[in-house]
Amino acid sequence: MKQNFYTKIFYLLLLFWVVGERAMGQIFTEEFNYGASNGALTTVGSANWTEQTAGSPNVQYDASGSLSFGSYPTNAGKATFSNTGQDIYRQFTDVTSGTLYAGFIMKITAVNTTGDYFAHFSNNGTFFHARLFARTKTGGYELGLAKGGSGGTTAVYNASSTTLTLGTNYFVVLKYDFGTNATDVADDVASVFVFSSSVPLTEPGTPEVTATAGTGTLTELRRFAIRQGTAANAPSGEVDYIRVGTTWADVTSAAATPTLTVSPASLSGFTTTVGSASSSQTYTLSGSSLTPASGNITVTAPANFEVSTDNSTFSASLNVAYNSGTLSATTIYVRIAASAPAGPVSGNVANAGGGATTQNVAVSGTVNPLTPALTVTPASLSGFSTSSGTPSGSQTYTLSGSSLTPASGNITVTAPANFEVSTDNSTFSASLNVAYNSGTLSATTIYVRIAASAPVGPVSGNVANAGGGATTQNVAVSGTVSAPFTPVYEPFAGTGNLNGQNGWNVHNGTPNQVQRIAGNLNYSGLETATGNKIQMLSTQSEDLNKGFTSLTSGVVYSSFVMRVSDVSKFQTNTNIGTYFLHFAEEAGTTFTTFNFVARVHIRQGSAANTYQLGVLSKGGGTPTAANIYGSSPQDLAINTNYFVVIKYDFATQNSSIFINPVPGSPEPTPTFISTFGTSTPTDIESICIRNSNTSGVGTGDIEIDELRVGITWAQVTPPNTSPVINVNPASLNPFSTNTNTASAVQDYIVSASNLTSNLVITAPAGFEIKRSTDATYASSVTLVPTSGNVPNTTINVRLAASNTNAKILIANITNTSGTLTENVAVRGVVNATLANFPDTPKDQLATPQTYTFSAVGLSENLVVTNNDNQNYSLSKDGTNFVSTLTFTPAEVNNNNVTISVRFEPKSDVNGLKPVNLQHSANALTAIVSTEGKQLAPLSIADELAAQTIVFPNPASKFIQVQTSGAYQITLQDVTGRKVGEFISNETINVEKLPNGLYFLQFSNENVRFVKRLIIQK
Known part of the structure; x- marks a missing residue:
């Protein structure tokens, strides 16, 4: 019996040592708990796992279940790897000396003859140590190991190693010993241990494989990696429950019992009055070895109590999150709830979850009956700021009351000097009354501000809230008044x-x-x-x-x-x-x-x-x-x-x-x-x-x-109290049109304010206007103000179709109300087209034409030119023709002048001779256009034909032909058929010929020409 007692004591002390060592040296635990969806481990577990070498496929997270081994946790997923693809790692705090262990559950599902490594430690992406290999062995597979460093990359296999079975779960411990010289690889040793059932509490003396070859320098190890090697050599499999630490116990010890701890286990002496929450008391909640690895501990208050984690937001229950199976010491605040009835209250705060036994904290206290009370929240307002002569922005507090006496009355709110108060943030005063009924004042917002009369400098005091039989409650107020702001x-x-x-x-x-x-x-x-x-x-x-x-x-x-x-x-x-x-x-x-x-x-x-x-x-x-x-x-x-x-x-x-x-x-x-x-x-x-x-x-x-x-x-936003008329823009682009045709439309916007009479808009002569909403144009538009204002109104402007002669117009559209006028400058030209001159032989003079031109607003001489001085000329009086005319403003402003134009073709080329007569002044040009056709010079036949007279023409009975010489005359119809023949200077009877067009052909030994004859009875 005594021996059993000492044996129990020994194992209990050993367990305490193991747990203590684990707490000191364990670096990380990976249970692959990344949710219910499968995916690349570097995606779903990106917070922990990082890609070392890209490849396809990725190391995968499998959420369908974990690998089981002994009493190790099986409440999450696992990682799967194949014989080629991506390499990944999880980084940890540098280990620079001593020993480094990695323990994990492994299931190899396929191997190759040559073998390749699938797990290792490293200090970066290049130098790998304790590389764990797997290859085919008769009846299954075996594990190999390479320490790393120069000459240490080839796997060492133990001829007497255990033959492992594909598809079977094993627990593997990978160990790297830094040796006596922490930075020299030569004395380092890599080992691997494999267990098919239980794992011993202490490290066995003989590993499965030991690797010592390799030299070089190694300053630290900081990564555990999962590798997918070459397809022809590497194994495929699954890993789970990886733990990395600096002792054997860190990576092999079984899971501890989930435990919650509360301290103290009871809280008493709470006190408050009806309708008010008590002051809080606290206890500390912590937990260890909780399951699952991440979750919540639910803290539930008994009736009439409430709990909080920040001493601010209280509720009947709350959740406290934990991670990695551990809940660090967390302060829980407890108080009597404002809803608690008068009298003693008690119960247990239950702390449950994480797979641990529920821990209770007993709480008790007293709720006292109400006394008249006023409450202000907050109790102070600071930071008021303004400039002299201007009230500050307001701040607020809430005033409420309970159990007030008498049942109905007023609470008087009195501001200190230099401050004022309000209930509507509009009407402020030095004091005010807030009415209450049934002994209760509902929460009422009180606005406070610095008064406009406050002097420059700091100001402060207390807003007193008094009445209802309650103790006066003060709200401290403070602020600063600066020198007045200058707009x-x-x-x-x-x-x-x-x-x-x-x-x-x-x-x-x-x-x-x-x-x-x-x-x-x-x-x-x-x-x-x-x-x-x-x-x-x-x-x-x-x-x-x-x-x-x-x-x-x-x-x-x-x-x-x-x-x-x-x-x-x-x-x-x-x-x-x-x-x-x-x-x-x-x-x-x-x-x-x-x-x-x-x-x-x-x-x-x-x-x-x-x-x-x-x-x-x-x-x-x-x-x-x-x-x-x-x-x-x-x-x-x-x-x-x-x-x-x-x-x-x-x-x-x-x-x-x-x-x-x-x-x-x-x-x-x-x-x-x-x-x-x-x-x-x-x-x-x-x-x-x-x-x-x-x-x-x-x-x-x-x-x-x-x-x-x-x-x-x-x-x-100062208003304009004087009448104002606004026009935009104040001038329009030049207009252009032809006689009897309205021009294209331009717009301007007019608005006005503070008018005492209608706004009348008047167009100058030659222009017409309308509102954009009107259908027809007129010479004026009247806008009626509303309360003295005319909103933005678009005015359409154009040259009128009533302009019947060529002209230049420079004037203003007047926008007038009373004695106030705003102008919109307008300018434009009206072009004209004259009838064409008759066809005229070269060097012959066509009958001159005349046209009318007028102007408004010219400040420069009007210069009239033409672009064909060879064939056309101009005249003011119809007698003296020149190439250019000049008129003073006095001659043409508001006056119609007559201009003559003459066509006398002298070109070397026959044909049409168009001309533009340009009337230019004040950067405007109006054009009058016409044209004439130049014919060839008259021949001898043409001259003789012109001297020959056939009359009457048209004729009905007889015609006479008078010529200056002797001619044989042949009369032909329109088909060229001869219908008569006679000589010149005799009377010819045509009475028997039908109506129509005929030709008289004159000829002698020197010349031949033709005259037309029309017979019409």
Whole structure:
């Protein structure tokens, strides 16, 4: 009996030694627990396994079941390898001396005669040690081993080694001994042990195979590898439950009993009042040898208690995750739940799972009856910030009460000096009352802010919440009042470089590119623009900033009017575009952080000649288009003024963009709110204009005017109280048409604000107009304001079809309301076409033609030329013909002048002679066109024919022929048949001939010619 007792003590001490050694020296355990789906091990187990050499097939994870051996775990999958393909490894902490072991369950399913290695240690992808081989042996297969190093790569087989059976599970221990010289391979030894049933607790004295050949240097081993060698030599098989360690026990010991431990085992003395959770107490939960290797321990509180792992979020039960069979010491918080009834409460917190016995923690305490109580959450508010004369942004706390007396009444909330309170975040006061009923005050939000009257400097105090028979509860408040913020208004006065003017500085790019140019961008309802505007071009790369009072809290706004004339240099609307305006936390000539907020992005729109605006709240991260433009960005038209407001909120760290808000109205819902970005600014000190153009593509051509920065909506959206008429554009391209024909249509947009009478639009003579929504044109259009405002209205303009003569017109379309007028400059030409001149022989003079020309608004002489001076000439009086005419403005403005044109062909080439008569002044040219046909010079026959008279013609009875000489005359019909013959200067009777066309042929010994005769009775 005594001997058995000592034997038990010995094995118990031995077990403690083994477990202790395992805990100290085990490096990793691989149970191949990667879920229910098969796949490449480097894919499903990518967190542990890495490809060493590529190949096909991959080492596979087989989820269908594990390899069993003795009492080792069998609750996961396994790895399968073939005789060729991918090589993989699992890395572990470097082992540089002593011994290194790997134990695993192995099943070889196929071998070859020559054999090849399928597992080994390595320090990198090249130097392999303790290579484990398998090859054919009569009746089965045998294992071989190569130590590694120079001369140590050939497998050593033991002639008396065990004959192993294919398809049988064996437990294999691979060992590498670093020897006495840890870096010298020469004294290192590699061994392999194979077990078919149980594995001894201590390392046997004789391995299955020992390999000692090999020299060289080895500083560490850090990988265990599974290899798929050459198809002709290598084995195929399966491995499972791989353990790597520095002792025999690390890789051979059987699985320990799953255990959960709690400390302490009881918690008492909890106390609270009805409706409130108690303070928490804690115990520590840990576990070892848990199964499966990864899972959860469920912690369940008894009735009237609740548990938590962070002392913040409590619940009736929770899960605590563990991995690798171990749950590290974890603090569990326990408290009485707010729902617990008055009186004593107790029970057990159950800790269950991981295959271990459930461990209980006894808990007990007392719930006291209610007393009148007020509760404030949180108990302090800090970080208020504003500038003198402006209330700060508000912060909130929640006020509630229970068991209050009397049953109905008020809780008085009193702000300290320099603060004010509110229940609706709109109406603030020094104090207020919050009503309660039935002894209960439901959770009520109280808004607190620094008052506008607070002095510059730090301010603090307590908001007192008193009444209902409860102890007064204070909420500590503190903040800072800075010097008043000075709003920024930038009218861009003057012309030339923006850099260096009115506080603008270049902080990036090439200086002196952005220019102030003449003109303004007005927006209907916004205060009338002053100064000039700036122009940014697609060829520029200058970034500028204008500083202002540093802001660290609240909100900051900026507004501006912008106009885009060309979108071709913007990125397309499949991109995020780039930004051209933003706030920054720095100012001056040198930026170091480049921390920009409320970045206004621009890109092409979805339709032609449109663009889109977006906003990005902060830098950091990689935003998508949706982060900047939202889901349905608005297409904006080119050559149109848009009013844009951006906003950055320090509290939410969000940025907003408003497109075309109504000036002077309350802040509306933003067009888009951006929440993206991680780089939060410490303050905001400047407004920046940015050019971003790479090879002419980026922010493109943009004009900006009326830039403002403020800390209230009203500061950046001042309404215009004076009448304003806006036209865009202020001039149209030259028109051109022909007489009696309307020209092509051009448009402009008119809007107005603060009008006291109708807006009357009047076209100058020769033009006609209409609203784009109207069907017919007229000489004037009347727009009726609504509340003094006329929205953007498109006006169609064209030269009228009523222009009946050639002319040049330079005038204005007037847009008038009361004494206020805005003009749209128009100019155009009306071309005319004269009748063709009759065919005229060379050097003969055709009868001249005349036409009328007029003009309006000429400031230069009108010069009339023609492009064929050889054949045509011009005259003011119809008598004196020249190649060029000149009229003064006084001669033609508002006056019709008559111009004569003469055709006298003198060309060496016969045929048509078209001509354009060009009327040019003030960079406009009106054309009057005509043409004549030049015939050959008259011959002798032609001259004689011209001197011969046949009358009457047409004739009915008799004709007489008078000639200057004697001729034989033959009368022929249209077929050439002779119907009569006579001599000249006699009367001929044609009464018997039928009606029709006849020819009289005159001839003598010198000449022959023909005259026509028509007989008509």
